[in-house]
Amino acid sequence: MIWYPYQQMKTMTPPLRITDARGVYLYSGEMKLIDSISSWWSVIHGYHHPVLDEAIRSQLEHFAHVMLGGLTHDAAEALSAKLEAWLPGDLDYCFYSDSGSVAVEVALKMALQYYTNRGSKRRMVLALTHAYHGDTFKTMEVGDDEDYHFAFGEKKDVVHIDTELSDLEAAFAAHGEDFTCMIVEPLLQGAGGMRMYDISFLRRARELCDRYGVLLIFDEVATGFGRTGNRFVADLVLPDILVLGKALTGGMIGHAVTVANRKVYDGFYSDNPAHALMHGPTFMGNALACSVALKSIELFEQGNYLDKIRRIEEITRRELSGFSDPRVKEVRIMGGCVCMEVYDARTLDGFQAFARERGVFSRPFLRYLYAMVPYIITENELVHVLDTMKAWFDR
Ligand SMILES: *Cc1c(COP(=O)(O)O)cnc(C)c1O
Numbered sequence: 001m002i003w004y005p006y007q008q009m010k011t012m013t014p015p016l017r018i019t020d021a022r023g024v025y026l027y028s029g030e031m032k033l034i035d036s037i038s039s040w041w042s043v044i045h046g047y048h049h050p051v052l053d054e055a056i057r058s059q060l061e062h063f064a065h066v067m068l069g070g071l072t073h074d075a076a077e078a079l080s081a082k083l084e085a086w087l088p089g090d091l092d093y094c095f096y097s098d099s100g101s102v103a104v105e106v107a108l109k110m111a112l113q114y115y116t117n118r119g120s121k122r123r124m125v126l127a128l129t130h131a132y133h134g135d136t137f138k139t140m141e142v143g144d145d146e147d148y149h150f151a152f153g154e155k156k157d158v159v160h161i162d163t164e165l166s167d168l169e170a171a172f173a174a175h176g177e178d179f180t181c182m183i184v185e186p187l188l189q190g191a192g193g194m195r196m197y198d199i200s201f202l203r204r205a206r207e208l209c210d211r212y213g214v215l216l217i218f219d220e221v222a223t224g225f226g227r228t229g230n231r232f233v234a235d236l237v238l239p240d241i242l243v244l245g246k247a248l249t250g251g252m253i254g255h256a257v258t259v260a261n262r263k264v265y266d267g268f269y270s271d272n273p274a275h276a277l278m279h280g281p282t283f284m285g286n287a288l289a290c291s292v293a294l295k296s297i298e299l300f301e302q303g304n305y306l307d308k309i310r311r312i313e314e315i316t317r318r319e320l321s322g323f324s325d326p327r328v329k330e331v332r333i334m335g336g337c338v339c340m341e342v343y344d345a346r347t348l349d350g351f352q353a354f355a356r357e358r359g360v361f362s363r364p365f366l367r368y369l370y371a372m373v374p375y376i377i378t379e380n381e382l383v384h385v386l387d388t389m390k391a392w393f394d395r
Contacts, residue, residue: 006365016361021047024374024381026361033361036371036385041190041222042251045299046374052250055295056288068096068285075290082294083259086301089238093265095258095277096284100221100245101134103256104183106279107241108138110260111181111215114267117275124157126171126182126214130192131160133183133219142183145192163197165204176212181241183217186233187334190222194339194370196332202237209240215264221245221256225300226309227372229335240264250296255289308375309336315379319386325393329367339370340389351392360388 004012020027023046026035038044045052059075066073080094095110097103108125115122125142133139141155159175161167172179186202189195209216218239224232225247234242241264245256268275283289299305316338320331327347332339342348348364355362362385364370369392371385 016356023047024377031356033356033359034373034377034381034385036355036360036362036373038372038374039251040246041227041372042246042249044225044247044305044375045250045296046376049250049299051295051299052252052292055292056252059287059291062287064288065283065286067282069280073285073287075287075294076285079290079294082297083257086297087242087259088232088235090262091234091238091242091259092262093260095260095279096286096290097256097258097279097281098283098286099134099254100219100243100256101136101139102281103221103243103245103258104133104139104142104219105136106258106277107217107219107243108142108181108183109279110241110258110264110268110277111217113275113277114215114264115180117267117270117272122178122180124159124175124178124180126159126161126175126179128184128189129160129162130189130195131183131185132189132191133185134221143192163195163201165201168201168204168208172208172212172214176208176214179212179214181215181217182209183219186218186220186223186237186239187228187230188223188337190337191365193341193366193368194332194337196334199233199236202233206237206239215240217241217243219243224248226305226375227336229306229309229313231306248296249289249293250299252292252296253286253289255286255293305375311379312336312373312375312377312382315382316386319383320390323390327393336375337370337372338386338389339368342367342369348392354392355388358384358388358391360385362388 016028018026018028024034026033083094084092095106097106127142129144131144133143141158144160159171161171182205206216216239218234220232221243224244230236240261242259249255268277313335316333327342329341329343345367348369351364352362369389373382
């Protein structure tokens, strides 16, 4: 049987069986629901997109997968060339893996070994409170979410700060010479509660990282590909290492990439075999994933997605302007993300069933009722999602 994620299996409500999916819609037999969270924020072009389906089909005519150990192939090379050209600055060196958590592990390893290769004793990591970087052990350590990871022990060598300039200054003053890297979900912290903060924090972080020689890592597994209204937050402030996942393949197949800049890459490039990056997920650079990721990026470019996302944000602001409820602590909107934070998690008990009756699939967590819709959603569909969220408080 299936052991489901983030669930107490004893009390779990049975999951909804999906029989088909097209555009923004999930189908369960006769039932048709708008997926308001894009299958964990990944399905940005909607389901069953003909171009993405075709990318997989045509790659399948050759092969689905070969390893990258000693082999290479056109799909991985084409995607890497595209990312190299498309990503800002000299973020040019693409290391693939099968999930966002692993890609974050790779980023942290890169930062640590970058310093080990130079004979440095630096070991510490600067991270943010309420951060979420994945469910593997090191990502849990740099993460800060007791609600996910309370069952696992201490966090070694990691300093967590709030997104306040004073905390940032203090952390660098105290440990600047000990940090290998600073890792953040830039502008929008997703699983930690859809928390949004200002770009000025990241600008200052960049300055301090430069001053103290600390590598800046942007975990854009969730924010990448337009979710904040920017293509990547890395377009605004340039990190040394960028991690992409979730929407990388348009939500078609799990895949992720850790993209390093020249400086990081050069830190491994030497005549010493011990300076190599010793990591290699079995399915890294999977050919189906790479072909579909390339097509997903082309769709994003050719379909004016940033305009679509701007429209989603405008409609969201319009529909929620004037909305308030004593149970709602704050409404946050950024790009293609909207979140209603309530004071008491119990306020959201029953919302999922309520939404389902109204044709919307939603999955609030803790105190957060949110939507991250596929970018191809129509205005009517989006208004319906937002109406459903508001209606919960009007009962
Ligand atoms: C989802 C997520 C991850 C983990 O990605 P997986 O593919 O689930 O391992 C890492 N970082 C952020 C910011 C995420 O939202």
